[in-house]
Amino acid sequence: MERLAIPSCSGLLDCCNTRQTTYSSPSICCLQGDGATLMVLALFSFIYQNFFPSSTCTYTFKTSSYKKFLGYTEGGKSKSIVNQLETLPSFGYLWNDDTYKQLLTVSFNDTKTLVTVESKYFQAIFQHMKMYSGTYDRWGRKTRTGSSTYSSLVYTSILKERNVSAVETTIELVKLIERRGPLEPGQTAHLSTLSLVERCPDLYRRVTTTRENKEVNRILKTTLSKSMELLRTHTDIYNAFADLEFIVPDKVVLSKDCLLQIKYDRRIFTNE
Structure with a gap:
């Protein structure tokens, strides 16, 4: 693939x-x-x-x-x-x-x-x-x-997905994990919904052109939910990072204080 x-x-x-x-x-x-x-x-x-x-x-x-x-x-x-x-x-x-x-x-x-x-x-x-x-x-x-x-780690098949916001979000999450590299033992990486939106043009457009906060929060929640699905179906990231876990807040809002948690152990290499 x-x-x-x-x-x-x-x-x-x-x-x-x-x-x-x-x-x-x-x-x-x-x-x-x-x-x-x-x-x-x-x-x-x-x-x-x-x-x-x-x-x-x-x-x-x-x-x-x-x-x-x-x-x-x-x-x-x-x-x-x-x-x-x-x-x-x-x-x-x-x-x-x-x-x-x-x-x-x-x-x-x-x-x-x-x-x-x-x-x-x-x-x-x-x-x-x-x-x-x-x-x-x-x-x-x-x-x-x-x-x-x-x-x-991202398959080209992801480009066929119609939810462009979720595709951008998925690619951004993979990129940020690769960029950050290994975490210290017991450490958790955090990414705010505000920072994520600023990195994803289609999601940014949808959020900034929506007037009601309730609808903004719905867009964020459905986008993150779809992105969690795409990470498993259109990327190899779970095979590349040991014990990888994404924790999405129960209540998703657009804020620098609404944090997506990311945990993993280390990079896995195919020759191990």
Whole structure:
């Protein structure tokens, strides 16, 4: 089963970057465009797995190969895949408080069976993944080795789910656990519902355009509930972290004091 390549080092393809424009860290990129995050992550994952490392920012591939990577069979979804790729040049990015730039350019051959994507944005992410890599040794201790850093625990099948908010939330939870690394014995990680919403563009849109608190709380509760399901059906995270447990509050509200608890022992390695 194909997997997404999700940069786990802070600031790279972070969902929260879709709404912020000021950063102090040189490793931070800022994606501009509502609804772009999952489409960009899908294309980035495909290019990363097929072209990295690469000295160029131009990538040519078959549209059928990209469609297969996303889990679609021949036929029905052909047109939508092309349409999706044609949409992406309308988005832009900022890098290290720089000027606004186009995210990428896309061109096709006459039959639209071959596509060429040119993206300095992706190339810059590749380089920063190498520069800020963080890997784990067999004992779960974080080390820096100079290799790329990303999470491959989420299956591309998750992109077919209709609940975009839950998909974003699931990806964000996996990313944050990978980024944080091992917990101290008896330690519990916490994530507020407010912080989670700020990192997930679709969930943020739904929450901020809803006037009634009761409806906001319902959206949060159903999103988290669906996300807990997706973590088991569309990710490998329970096989990657020993004794992993997510504890969702009985009463879910939008607040920095409403905390999702995350407990796990250590990273599990396949050669153990």
